[in-house]
Amino acid sequence: MATLQDTPHDATAEDGVRRRDFINVAAISFAGVGAVAVAVPLLTQMAPSADVLALASIDVDISKIQPGQAIKASWRKQPVFIRNLMPKEIAAANAVPLSELRDPQTLAERTKPGHSNWLITMGVCTHLGCIPLGTGEGENRGPFGGYFCPCHGSAYDTAARIRKGPAPKNLQVPQYEFTSPTVVKIG
Amino acid sequence: MSFGWAQEYQPKSGFMRWIDQRMPLPRLVYGAVGGGYPVPRNLNYFWNFGILSGLMLTVQIVTGIVLAMHYYATADGAFDSVEHIMRDVNAGWLLRYSHANGASFFFVAVYIHIFRGLYFGSYKAPRELVWMLGLVIYLLMMATAFMGYVLPWGQMSYWGAQVITGFFSAFPVVGEPLRIFLLGGYAPDQAALNRFFSLHYLLPFVIAGVVILHIWSLHIPGSGNPTGVDVKTEKDTLPFHPFYTAKDGFGVGVFLILYMGVTFFWPDYLGHADNYIPANPLATPAHIVPEWYFWPFYAILRSFTVDFILAAKLWGVLAMFSSILLLFFLPWLDTSPVRSGNYRPVFKRFFWLLVADVFVLGYVGGAEISPVNIALGQFASAYYFAHFLIILPLISKLERPLPLPNSISESVLHGEAEESAPYGLATSGPVTAE
Amino acid sequence: MVRIIGFLVGLAFSGVLLLSLLINGVGAIKEPAEKTAEKAGFLLEPKPLHLASDGPFGKFDRQQLQRGFQIYKEVCSACHSLKLVAFRDLRQLGYTEAEVKAIANQWQTEVPSINPDTGEPATRKAIPSDHFPSPYANETAARAANSNALPPDLSLMTKAREGGAPYVHSLLTGFQPQPAALLKQFPDAKTPPGLYYNPYFANLNIHMPPPLVSDGQVSFADGTKPTVDQMAKDVAAFLVWTAEPKLEARHATGITVLLFLLVATVLAYLSYKNIWAEAKRVVAPKGPLDPENRARRATAMSEAGIEGGPKPDGA
Numbered sequence: 016m017a018t019l020q021d022t023p024h025d026a027t028a029e030d031g032v033r034r035r036d037f038i039n040v041a042a043i044s045f046a047g048v049g050a051v052a053v054a055v056p057l058l059t060q061m062a063p064s065a066d067v068l069a070l071a072s073i074d075v076d077i078s079k080i081q082p083g084q085a086i087k088a089s090w091r092k093q094p095v096f097i098r099n100l101m102p103k104e105i106a107a108a109n110a111v112p113l114s115e116l117r118d119p120q121t122l123a124e125r126t127k128p129g130h131s132n133w134l135i136t137m138g139v140c141t142h143l144g145c146i147p148l149g150t151g152e153g154e155n156r157g158p159f160g161g162y163f164c165p166c167h168g169s170a171y172d173t174a175a176r177i178r179k180g181p182a183p184k185n186l187q188v189p190q191y192e193f194t195s196p197t198v199v200k201i202g
Numbered sequence: 203m204s205f206g207w208a209q210e211y212q213p214k215s216g217f218m219r220w221i222d223q224r225m226p227l228p229r230l231v232y233g234a235v236g237g238g239y240p241v242p243r244n245l246n247y248f249w250n251f252g253i254l255s256g257l258m259l260t261v262q263i264v265t266g267i268v269l270a271m272h273y274y275a276t277a278d279g280a281f282d283s284v285e286h287i288m289r290d291v292n293a294g295w296l297l298r299y300s301h302a303n304g305a306s307f308f309f310v311a312v313y314i315h316i317f318r319g320l321y322f323g324s325y326k327a328p329r330e331l332v333w334m335l336g337l338v339i340y341l342l343m344m345a346t347a348f349m350g351y352v353l354p355w356g357q358m359s360y361w362g363a364q365v366i367t368g369f370f371s372a373f374p375v376v377g378e379p380l381r382i383f384l385l386g387g388y389a390p391d392q393a394a395l396n397r398f399f400s401l402h403y404l405l406p407f408v409i410a411g412v413v414i415l416h417i418w419s420l421h422i423p424g425s426g427n428p429t430g431v432d433v434k435t436e437k438d439t440l441p442f443h444p445f446y447t448a449k450d451g452f453g454v455g456v457f458l459i460l461y462m463g464v465t466f467f468w469p470d471y472l473g474h475a476d477n478y479i480p481a482n483p484l485a486t487p488a489h490i491v492p493e494w495y496f497w498p499f500y501a502i503l504r505s506f507t508v509d510f511i512l513a514a515k516l517w518g519v520l521a522m523f524s525s526i527l528l529l530f531f532l533p534w535l536d537t538s539p540v541r542s543g544n545y546r547p548v549f550k551r552f553f554w555l556l557v558a559d560v561f562v563l564g565y566v567g568g569a570e571i572s573p574v575n576i577a578l579g580q581f582a583s584a585y586y587f588a589h590f591l592i593i594l595p596l597i598s599k600l601e602r603p604l605p606l607p608n609s610i611s612e613s614v615l616h617g618e619a620e621e622s623a624p625y626g627l628a629t630s631g632p633v634t635a636e
Numbered sequence: 637m638v639r640i641i642g643f644l645v646g647l648a649f650s651g652v653l654l655l656s657l658l659i660n661g662v663g664a665i666k667e668p669a670e671k672t673a674e675k676a677g678f679l680l681e682p683k684p685l686h687l688a689s690d691g692p693f694g695k696f697d698r699q700q701l702q703r704g705f706q707i708y709k710e711v712c713s714a715c716h717s718l719k720l721v722a723f724r725d726l727r728q729l730g731y732t733e734a735e736v737k738a739i740a741n742q743w744q745t746e747v748p749s750i751n752p753d754t755g756e757p758a759t760r761k762a763i764p765s766d767h768f769p770s771p772y773a774n775e776t777a778a779r780a781a782n783s784n785a786l787p788p789d790l791s792l793m794t795k796a797r798e799g800g801a802p803y804v805h806s807l808l809t810g811f812q813p814q815p816a817a818l819l820k821q822f823p824d825a826k827t828p829p830g831l832y833y834n835p836y837f838a839n840l841n842i843h844m845p846p847p848l849v850s851d852g853q854v855s856f857a858d859g860t861k862p863t864v865d866q867m868a869k870d871v872a873a874f875l876v877w878t879a880e881p882k883l884e885a886r887h888a889t890g891i892t893v894l895l896f897l898l899v900a901t902v903l904a905y906l907s908y909k910n911i912w913a914e915a916k917r918v919v920a921p922k923g924p925l926d927p928e929n930r931a932r933r934a935t936a937m938s939e940a941g942i943e944g945g946p947k948p949d950g951a
Contacts, residue, residue: 243915282720285720285791285792288880288882289720289725289881289882295880295882295885295886296886296889299886435931440915444911445911445912445915448904448907448908448911448912449908449912451904451907451908452901452904452905452907452908454904455897455900455901455904455905456901458897458901459894459897459898459901462890462893462894462897463890463894465890466692466886466887466889466890466891466893466894467692467887467890469886470795475795475796475797475798476796478792478795478796478879479788479792479796488838505653505656506652506653506656507656507659507660508652508655508656508659508660510652510655510656514656517649517652521649521653524645524649528642528645531638531642534638534639535638535639535642537639573660573664576660577657577660577661577664580653580654580656580657580660581653581654581657583649583653584649584650584653584654584657585650587645587646587649587650587653588646588650590642590646591642591643591645591646591647591649592643592646592647592650595639595642595643
């Protein structure tokens with residue numbers, strides 16, 4: 016310990032002093048370890064609690080969504096867009112060459128095999144987190160017929176890929192699976 | 203610092219020098235709790251409890267801030283939010299148990315600290331202000347603890363709030379309107395709960411502020427010591443750091459073992475089962491009691507059962523407030539020039555009688571009402587007031603104190619360090635002097 | 637002045653207290669307090685009960701908790717809610733995710749919800765993230781169905797009663813006919829119709845009919861013999877878990893923390909001893925630097941009229 020340096024000590028006590036210093040250092044180290052251990056519960060309490068984690072997956076019934084319609088479901092307190100694509104929307108999406116895309120992905124990569132008409136994406140604009148328009152009847156779907164974010168004008172196409180505006184990425188596809196032809200489990 | 207030999211702050215690095223020249227905070231800390239604060243060399247373990255109280259205040263503030271991140275101050279949601287903390291929040295049970303038991307251990311430390319002061323005459327000149335600021339801290343603690351106990355909104359929370367705000371209705375004319383004003387309603391409800399939460403969050407920071415004043419006013423005359431003799435020379439003192447930081451470190455360890463032992467293995471022992479029942483304004487628990495640290499005062503309150511000039515309820519409330527307020531006048535009630543109880547044979551006997559009396563009051567305050575308990579409480583309360591207001595002033599006039607040592611170092615040399623602990627309850631550190 | 641006022645105040649408080657003491661004492665002798673059946677020894681302390689979760693090393697017996705849950709499900713849940721516990725929590729009892737899902741899905745009471753088409757109140761099947769639905773829609777309904785007695789929520793029962801788990805066990809096994817001795821001593825204390833005598837209940841007469849009436853009322857999958865006593869024990873153990881699901885974590889963390897603190901405190905003690913061993917050398921300057929010698933020299937020099945001597949510090 017620094018404060019003991021002032022202490023004059025005779026040379027014969029050298030060994031004893033080292034041993035004593037060791038005890039002081041050990042005591043202070045233990046105090047330090049204790050302080051770090053105390054910080055653990057104080058910090059982990061901020062992580063999502065068990066009830067929040069329990070809501071991390073939801074089942075959505077999609078049987079009532081007609082082709083051309085979309086709904087917003089709530090997953091982890093965030094909107095998920097579930098759209099039943101019309102054949103012409105699928106065709107429009109497939110007609111776009113990948114080279115024109117900012118974040119190149121095909122529609123097939125963004126849907127599940129056998130359910131290619133179901134486009135399920137997060138309803139969170141990849142620019143700054145606003146919710147794009149386009150799920151409700153008569154809402155502005157933007158120049159590319161998909162979704163349109165009113166905050167800063169990002170426009171998404173019928174496969175919810177970014178085409179214009181400041182957003183860097185396509186609307187994110189969450190993890191999901193079809194548990195039956197009419198029920199999707201998200202998360 | 204008043205002692206000429208106090209070590210001056212020497213910055214150890216260029217960085218600290220740079221800071222110190224612009225804002226002498228390192229210098230302040232060094233002079234307050236570092237090598238720059240000379241402390242009498244004969245302090246015993248009872249002098250650990252100031253630091254321990256400070257530690258518990260810190261624990262309460264830190265765990266409290268974290269718990270407030272999960273607590274809802276609503277009459278409908280408060281109880282469930284506490285259980286949510288206990289069940290679903292990560293480490294929530296640990297934080298909540300630490301906070302609930304932390305309050306108890308804060309009071310344990312503070313009560314020992316206060317009785318230390320009573321025995322060793324720490325309230326006497328020139329430390330009257332230290333004592334009075336300490337009492338202000340104690341009053342703020344009581345208010346904070348009471349409001350904190352209301353927050354879980356269990357049966358005891360609710361009925362505690364009802365009963366304690368009921369004190370105010372004892373005052374004639376203004377009493378009832380005052381109670382309704384304090385509660386923001388006719389009974390404890392949303393308004394009361396919300397304001398209690400707000401104040402429960404605020405007051406600990408006020409306490410922290412008064413603690414700084416308490417320490418500041420202590421550092422002008424310097425710490426007292428078990429002989430009560432003033433520090434005369436450098437031989438009488440040791441620098442706070444490393445000597446008393448080391449001693450306090452050990453004290454903190456022992457105290458934490460007790461605190462954590464209760465928190466982990468008897469977490470509900472100091473609480474009350476009824477507070478795990480959600481508040482119900484239509485049903486009173488069979489046996490309403492406050493937390494243990496209020497029991498002596500609750501006993502005084504309940505001891506007044508006869509209307510004599512004033513209503514019994516008003517007598518009880520006045521006596522309960524007076525029992526704390528009279529401590530502010532202690533420096534002028536005890537006029538003996540000798541500080542330490544070690545050199546006051548008569549005072550010493552009455553001091554231990556007071557300790558026993560407070561334990562009796564504590565027992566009565568927590569026990570169910572019965573004729574025997576009421577009689578016991580009345581007798582013990584009468585002694586409490588008689589002790590401070592009648593006996594103590596008389597002792598200071600009549601008692602012949604024992605001869606004091608010439609200096610602290612002399613007392614240490616003569617092995618009086620052993621004697622300096624009250625009735626050998628503790629010994630001071632291994633002070634060796636030739 | 638302070639002392640005179642203090643003396644008078646002290647006299648007033650002590651005087652009034654002693655006066656109260658006197659008046660009460662006379663009153664108590666004149667008319668002794670009436671005794672009640674509870675106070676006369678008919679209220680019993682809970683029987684001792686030992687559970688795996690007791691003590692600082694206690695852990696839950698998961699088989700027992702599952703049996704206790706089965707009793708809650710088949711017996712208690714008809715009247716008692718368990719609001720603070722969620723189906724997902726049953727994972728801690730050793731049920732798999734699929735089992736929990738099935739338990740939630742088949743729970744006898746459904747969860748209140750809203751009909752998505754009409755907005756009218758409706759119910760739906762429970763899912764694991766739901767808390768146990770209450771058997772009654774609200775307190776009024778619960779009281780109406782139970783001759784105005786509210787069946788308490790059981791989530792915290794073992795913490796909300798002074799006697800804890802032993803109390804639950806004793807209460808469930810304590811139903812019995814009213815003792816003749818009690819009626820002889822207190823003829824007015826006959827158990828009212830619709831109530832049941834139970835010597836472990838605070839006022840001896842409880843609204844709850846005996847819930848566990850015969851051995852074999854439930855059948856346990858693990859082959860444990862379902863006697864009334866066994867069922868009462870199992871449900872008490874289950875309610876210890878519902879009241880404090882984090883008990884095991886608390887015990888385990890506690891042991892670690894205490895061991896750590898023990899070592900740290902021993903080190904702190906050694907460090908303290910070791911630093912204080914230096915006390916003498918650090919603060920006792922010898923020779924001309926000794927403050928006492930300096931003070932003496934200063935006094936001598938000033939007496940002799942010599943300027944510039946060391947200033948006596950301290951004293």
